[in-house]
Amino acid sequence: MKQTIRLFLVALFAGAITLGGYKFFEKKETISFAPQQTSNYIPTNFSSTAEGMNTDFTEAADKTVHAVVHVKNTTVSRQPTNIMEYFQGGGQPRAMVGSGSGVIISPDGYIVTNNHVIANASNLEVTLNNNKTYTAKLIGTDPNTDIALIKVDGDDDFPFIPFGDSNNVKIGEWVLAVGNPFNLTSTVTAGIISAKARDLNQFDGNPQSFIQTDAAVNRGNSGGALVNTRGELIGINTAITSETGSYVGYSFAVPSNNARKVIEDILEYGNVQRGILGIQVGNLNSDLAKKLGVDETQGVYVGGIEKGSGADKGGIKEGDIIKKLDGVTVNKFADLAGYLGSKRPNDVVEVTVVRNGNEKTIPVTLVKLETFSIDDLGLEVKNTTSAELKARGLKNGVTVTRALTPDVAQYKLEGIIITQLNDEVVNNINDVKRIMSQRDYRTPIKMTFMDTAGNINSFIFR
The missing domain is CATH 2.40.10.10 (Trypsin-like serine proteases)
Structure with missing residues (x-):
């Protein structure tokens, strides 16, 4: 019994020594909740978010x-x-x-x-x-x-949607996509403007400038309306990007200003009148800006001027950086192409450029772009100026502006000058129209041309 008590006292004494030593060597840590002085902060808005979501779409839907x-x-x-x-x-x-x-x-x-x-x-x-x-x-x-x-013709007036100004739409603005797919009655979906001046055709020579939205658009909605909350037409729903063919979150619309201009041209002229500045351009970015030795990383770089064009006569110079058209900001070529798509030949556009670090505004009269699509060759051509022919050492020919199909695009024929078709001399696009209309569609087409390196070649299209 005494032995048991003795062992218990030894154990108790050893535990007391261990605990005391731990407390002696333990470092005390102070926790402070005082605010720290710093220049960095997270901006916060504690106002109610419900106010931003009270947009009423019913009136716009009912109008459209x-x-x-x-x-x-x-x-x-x-x-x-x-x-x-x-x-x-x-x-x-x-x-x-x-x-x-x-x-x-x-x-x-x-x-x-x-x-x-x-x-x-x-x-x-x-x-x-x-x-x-x-x-x-x-x-x-x-x-x-x-x-x-x-x-369509009817006895009574039809309901219609008035055009809005697509130049004034803003990213984040609420919109409705209205379509009539699969012969159902009209279907309405809502979303916001996700982006402007989207170019889906940047690799095929036909630049576009779409309004991008996240309003759901599926098959059968092509040709439907994109409207703002006032019920005004700001776009014609045209395309989606999808690996499956179904809507996955992105849809694209032709801006209403461009669609209206095309419609007015068709009604007045029977075809579309396209006005151009007459320049060769490139999109600026950090790498190109460094290569060119310029400070700007946004805008359209003027890489060349067509002789006799509006840009040439107005005073645009190679090396200028286009920043605005009529006060509308130009960050990339799609911005420029989209704005000019709503203009006609002989319209005057105020072009704001940066030249040698200084900004200046130059009025430029747009010239008419005259082209012809040779569908059998998959090529679009335009008339070649006398100055361009002289520079290439030629007396005649039309210039290829772009390929019309992916199969032809792979041959990189933009910029070649076609001098003969089926061994007939080609002076202008009227000669091209005549030769193509008179040919036997069952026979091959021989195209003689000068490439961009100055070599004369011939292709046979079967």
């Missing part, structure tokens, strides 16, 4: 749903049934039906839609939101902007 229509396109193609029909043409006719949306823009029945919605149509049928159906006639198209104009 009745003016968006379903467009049915019937095309007839011939399917060869034997080897002779395959080589010589012919075969059994076969009807194919496609569909999309359209927007009534006037009380007398003019409707704007996408060119790809009505392409190759042999019959067009339009169904309104009230399920009334009309036969439509094609007024005109512009494949470059993917805009088409059709018309």
Whole structure:
């Protein structure tokens, strides 16, 4: 018993020594909650977020749903049934039906839609939101902007959507996408402006300037309306980017200013009048700015001037950096192309440039871009100036401006000068039109040209 008590006392004594030593050597740590003095802070807004979400879309939707229509396109193609029909043409006719949306823009029945919605149509049928159906006639198209104009006739005025100013739309602004897909009554989705001046065609020589939005747009909505909260038309829904073909969060619309200009040109001239500055350009970025020895990293760099163009006569110089057009900021070529897409030849544009570090504004009269699409070759050509011909040592020819198909684009033919087609001399685009209209479509096409290195070559297109 005494032995047990002795062991207990030893253990108790040892524990007391251990605990005391721990407390003696333990470092005391002080925790302070006092605010620290620093220049860095996180800006915070504690105001109610509900105020920013009280936008009412019902009025805009009510103004627009009745003016968006379903467009049915019937095309007839011939399917060869034997080897002779395959080589010589012919075969059994076969009807194919496609569909999309359209927007009534006037009380007398003019409707704007996408060119790809009505392409190759042999019959067009339009169904309104009230399920009334009309036969439509094609007024005109512009494949470059993917805009088409059709018309229906009725006894009464049609509901329509007025045009808004697409130059004034702002990133983050609420918008509605209104379409009439699959012959349903009009469907409305909401979103915001995600970006402006998006170029989806930067690699095929046909620059575009789309409004990007996250309002849901699916198949069948092509040609529908993009409207602001006041019910004004600010865009024609045209495209989505998707690996599956279905909506994944991005949709694109042709700005209303560009669509309206195309429609007005079709009505007045029968074709689209394009005004250009007459410059060769490049988008600025950090690498190019360093290479060129300039301080600007945004804007359009003028790499060359076409002799006799509006830019040449107005005083634009190679090396200038375009920053604004009529006060509208230009950060990249899509901004410039989009703004000029709403202008016509002989319009005067105030071009603000940075030259040698100084900013100046120069009035420039736009000149007409005259081109012709050689569909059988997959090339677009323009007239070549006498100065350009002299510089290349040629007496005649038309210049290739861009490829029309990805297959032709891979050959990098932009800038070549076509001097002959089927061994006939080509002086201008009128010669091209004549030669192509008179040729036998069953025979190959021989194209003689000078490449950008100064060599004469010939291609045979079969």
